[in-house]
Amino acid sequence: MAEEEKVLTVNIVTPDGLVYDHHARMLVVEALDGQLGIMANHEPLIAPLKIGEVRVTRVDSTDHENAIAVNGGFLEVSHNVASIVADSAERERNIDLNRAESAKARAEKRIQAAKEKHDTDELQRANIALQRAVNRINVKNHR
Structure with missing residues (x-):
């Protein structure tokens, strides 16, 4: 016990x-x-x-x-x-690092496009997507 x-x-x-x-x-x-x-x-x-x-x-x-x-x-x-x-x-062990890095690159492009269009809703969604991608990369690299 x-x-x-x-x-x-x-x-x-x-x-x-x-x-x-x-x-x-x-x-x-x-x-x-x-x-x-x-x-x-x-x-x-x-x-x-x-x-x-x-x-x-x-x-x-x-x-x-x-x-x-x-x-x-x-x-x-x-x-x-x-x-x-x-x-x-x-x-x-299940994180695909290449997929996570691709998601990070896509999110960074979305952030740039949202800033150029002054689209605050899309900017917020893109920032969350970036945080998720960076988190997956960090966990895979165990930082």
Whole structure:
């Protein structure tokens, strides 16, 4: 029982289904208010997340860390279960770096075009697309 109390179950769900489900020693997320570190027996918590990297230190080894690119959403922690619900999420091992770099280049072109047209709505959408692409690149390169 004592060993069970040191384990946090982490799962990440998107509209497409379950992306991640493992036991962890620690979870680190990018909340709107800053970075949060979550371990077993954490107080219940709900926090909105920004586009960023989620890092999970697995229980099977202190050197075994998973990185997941999450595009916003929210985190709920309760009874040693940390659940992240996001519009989209991608594990480091599944990220296609060439595709992410192409998305970054497209977003940068969209930003430039939106600035020239003074289209604030398109500029905002393009900036979000750029943040998502950069996040995926950073997670893949594990920065």
